[in-house]
Amino acid sequence: MSTSTRRGPGLRRLTTALSATALLVAALTGAGTAVQAGAHPGRTGAGTTLSAADTPTGFASVNALGRNGTTGGAGGPTVTVTTAAELEDYAGRRGPYVIRVAGRIAIDDMITVVADKSILGVGTTAEITGGGLQLGSTTRPGNNVIIRNIRFTGASDDSVSVTNKAHHVWIDHNDFSGGYDGLLDIKRESDFVTVSWNRFHHHSKTLLLGHSDNHTADIGKLRVTYHHNFFDGTDQRHPRVRFAEPVHVLNNYYRNNALYGVASTENAGVLVEGNYFENVAHPVHVGYDKSGPGRVVERNNRYVNSGTPQTAGTVVEPRTYYAYTVDDPGSVPAIVTAGAGVGKIGL
Template sequence: MKDHRSPISRRGLLAGTAATAAALATANVTTGTAHAARRTFASTADGFASVNALGQNGTTGGVAGPTVTVTNGTDLASLAGANTPYVILVSGRVQVDDMVTVVANKSIIGVGSTAEITGGGLQLGSTTRPGNNVVIRNLRFTGASDDSVSVTNSAHHVWIDHCDFSDGYDGLLDIKRQSDYVTVSWNHFHSHSKTCLVGHSDSYTADRGRLRVTYHHNFFDGTEQRHPRVRFAEPVHVYNNYYRNNALYGVASTEDAGVLVEANYFENVPHPVYSGYDESGPGRVVERNNVYVNSGTPQTLGTVVEPRTYYSYTPDDPRTLPSTVPAGVGVGRI
């Protein structure tokens, strides 16, 4: 492990402080724009991860601690599980054997465009140690033996941004078990079926009133289902995502969840929006200002709490998403 404690010239941005800007400078990540839109990417968490709640003012990750570079799974697990803040820079391809537990006040950031976690994944929080205030950015996740990332056990204030997810075993990115205030932004999901689950199961009613999640500017690229599939949560805000060639469905709201599907672009998606799915009861879902190209008719039901009661946002014109989202998602682009 390399411990970077001296001042570092500014070449990148992360969550809003000089310390994290220095961390991304060390990581050699480019701050830039989506070429078609000339869009400057966020340097701080937005959506639900930005909300002041549960004793946490937004999501800042490990900015209070030192910046350390890791190149192997042993060091990654040690620092991610430490009871003190860290900015952890992942360099190169890191092999892990199972789920690495990430506890509170951590930033885990990939170096450049080649940082990868493979063979296992990251679990935010355990039953005794919370995974609150965690930032995950600029990482490729492949070949996980379970979930690639699991936000669980009441973890809150989590920002997952500019990552690439593929070829896992179960879910690519699951949010469950009373977790809350999460933003998932500018990620590329591909080469997989079960993509993003929100809510543990039909019988886990403790998720009701939690699981507030924002999904924006993600590319669901040929993945089959769960973009996301939601139980009990309200509101889940799904806006400005690009859906392409999703064989089973786009979004599913079930078990009385409240989901707003807004200003997305659906292309070749036979069932873009479901209310209820499989054996799960119907959820409430509102859709507005979406584009449907060679896609089916969305199902809607009831009303949903407005995300603007929690945070402000301005959606992009959904017609621009097929060019701006693929140009901006994934690693090496923050």
């Protein structure tokens, strides 16, 4: 693995090290206790709940493109929405808003989310079904957006689409299933994104990173951290990457993925680190389908009843952008199943 001499615009601690699985489970199930995504459980005491002010780790935390990390709607009004019309209204308003989603909201298309928004599910029952969220349009950017603690089901297209040069996005502690196309696609020159502690299930095309083999404008963009996600029986694209570098795939749990785990194509640079692959015949592909080969470095992963990963070339180290620690991959199944998905944080 080579380390680039290039320096990222800032460093933040990616505090994902967990001292003991039992401590995490106790913290998650204890009365009134919630654990911050990517944080050591000992840092969150009993009776503490998370708020919209919590900050991400990984690429969404980096100081770049005029933003020092991702804050979403912090500092703006807090509103609670229960209908598609209300959600669409506030998501499209100018300026920061903290938007609390209460209960099940059925939509029939993509709702556009513009800059400086936090969209947070209330409790354990927040759901967006039938459609999805698109971060930004060609004229209204979707920068500095946070989406947490929401169940996404049955989308007619993508469940969440990060697109049109959106940057500084944090997608955390959600549950995705049963969409028509991608569950979570990041494309069209978007950048500085963290996808953390989500559960993906009952779906095939899970995570696309990069619009197409011909969209070379993505070169130098699409820097994404995927950490502590649970790919629970989904078929493929965890993620499927074009052009991006570096992409950091860290401490995720892959289980029963029928086609493959990660695919790096079109000269993308992907670091696959500290993950646990269980019953995955093809954990890592270099190139896929009609797409040309990418580059992959794999280190410190665990393969259980799984195939041998493909690797090629060298990749820019994520440490040139942020500091981090790696959980023991053998503990990843317990850590991730205990902590990923909705209802694990107090919002």
